[in-house]
Amino acid sequence: DGEIKPDVVLYEEGLDDETMRQAIYYISQADLLIIGGTSLAVYPAAGLIDYYCGNKLVLINKSTTPLDRRADLKIEGNIGEIFSQIEQNSYYFKYLNRGTIDFKKGCKKAKGNENE
Numbered sequence: 517d518g519e520i521k522p523d524v525v526l527y528e529e530g531l532d533d534e535t536m537r538q539a540i541y542y543i544s545q546a547d548l549l550i551i552g553g554t555s556l557a558v559y560p561a562a563g564l565i566d567y568y569c570g571n572k573l574v575l576i577n578k579s580t581t582p583l584d585r586r587a588d589l590k591i592e593g594n595i596g597e598i599f600s601q602i603e604q605n606s607y608y609f610k611y612l613n614r615g616t617i618d619f620k621k622g623c624k625k626a627k628g629n630e631n632e
Contacts, residue, residue, distance in 0.1 A: 530560075531561075544567045547571070549579075551576070552572040552575075552577065553595040554577065555579070556575075565586075571588070572589075573586055573589075574589045576591045577592065577595070578594060579592070580592075580619050585598075
């Protein structure tokens with residue numbers, strides 16, 4: 517008999533190398549990154565934001581995070597309620613067109629997948 521487990525990462529479980537490699541690659545290629553419902557304090561997932569080289573970062577959380585100052589748009593509130601509002605009205609996203617901030621100097625470069 518095998519162990520039955522949901523397809524999620526539980527607290528204190530690690531991510532496999534392939535999952536981390538793919539996450540780093542796709543985050544490093546993104547123009548827009550929306551991070552929601554996290555304090556950005558638990559690693560290694562919190563460190564993935566360092567690979568983001570785009571210029572539109574959106575943070576959605578109930579409270580402040582250590583990386584709020586990097587966000588182009590910070591929305592404080594319950595993520596379920598926020599996404600419900602976004603679904604009904606794209607009001608929040610008009611602010612993403614207010615200009616760009618260049619984080620490219622401070623972002624990490626993804627290894628591998630350079631030819632994709």
